[in-house]
Amino acid sequence: MKRISPIQRFKMMNPIIQLFKFFILSIKIMVIVAGGHGGTRKVN
């Protein structure tokens, strides 16, 4: 069953669109992953 439409597939596989996506994803992932981490417990 084709669940991904031709236009969606074109966007997913177009190298120019995906190049922009690559940079955006890299930045977004970097912000989330390198954005820090810490504890969850309250410290008295």
Next chain:
Amino acid sequence: MSKIVVLGAGISGHVAASHLRRKLSKEHEVVVVSPNSNYQWIPSNIWVGIGRMPSKKILFPLAPLYKKKGIDFKQAKAVSFHPEGDQEENKPYVIAEYVAGNNQGTQEKVTYDYLINATGPKLNFEATEGLIPGENGTYSVCTYTHAEHAWKGLNEQIELMKQGQKVKILIGTGHAKATCQGAAFEYILNVEQELRSHKVRDMADITWISNEYKLGDFGMDGMLMSYGSITMKSSEMVEMIFEDRNIKWILGAGVNKIENGLAHYENLDGDLKTEAYDFAMLIPSFSGHGFKAYNINNEDITDKLFKGFMIVDADYTPKPYEEWTVQDWPETYQNPTYKNIFAPGIAFAPPHTISKPRKSKNGTEIFPSPPRTGMPSGITAKLVADNIIDSVKKGKESLHHKGSMGNMGAACIASAGYGLLDGSGISITTFPIIPDYVKYSETHGRHLGKTFGSIGLAGHWLKLALHYAFIYKAKMKPFWWLIPE
């Protein structure tokens, strides 16, 4: 002068050893004890398993690097822990047995001031009868040698398909409580794409079999995520991908026995079923290594150090699923009894599962164990190293660096097919890894802006870029520490 011993040289152990060596002066000793002679970048095993990447591209020998960097390397396996020393040795130590070289088979007391247990999991194939990599038509991609065998097996099936034979392929989890669904997910999509590139896709029946209750659970209770301009459940995203690629699925399946070409499993309804296959890649359950620990009088104190995996600063109080909180998860990975022992990565005992525990009508537990692989392994190893470095420099215990998986983001860049212009990847980020149902009560425990999914060619490039970046980092080339874990 301090001596820090790191057990294991996988992602976690190698990260810890690298940071310790970089930040501590040479008067302090860093020792790595690992039975493996090579470092391997495990996430790229997927590509070895489809014949698209030779294993030599994902590994390098550890001994020359460690010699160059001033890290003492013992190719040995840990046998037992003696955190109080003994009647003859007043320092704590581990017994290590050499597995290669002139000393092979001999045991040595390796003393330490600080110990990092980064031994990861034991690949517990024995927990499933007949599940043996390379036998009974089943394979694994958990190590590069397993992945090489998997490609050989898959290639044989591709040749049969080219001769007109129909083939059944089964990929997923090989035990009722296995974890690491992500690796199997990547492999099934890569196999599917490879069959298309060999023009034999129509000759294969591909099935996903998993202990997950829903698709896209990944041992993390699924995710509610941003996908483009909409909000989508991870189950919906994976269902969309599987349907689009004509992959069938069997869920809530606890595989309990493998015979040649037959996978026997129990489902949550308690039915005992069998799935036939010609080629199967099934992830085994992970377990602790069964280490023993002894006190100064040589009495068994294993229960102070281990609960399967190593006991750390988590809340292990048994309680109902509804009462579990994100605060139960460890922050410093320090053993509460022996404060100079730490266990980052997969080596620590999780306080509970992340996915909701479920039992079949026969009482068999069928649900994924919590994943701790990849990014969290690296992050927790670095923070453990940083705390030890601070403690060594200050001359007193310092636990300033904290990193609960309940306050930590992770990215999973899942390969969905190899190829510079026809490849694909599914990029998923999640924050936090352990859902915080109090803080993010409306969004299934996660921050929606930081939990997103994306499908496309960029994901493949990203996974390839990460492959090269992390190999560069692991080789400790100039400015390697600028690349985050």
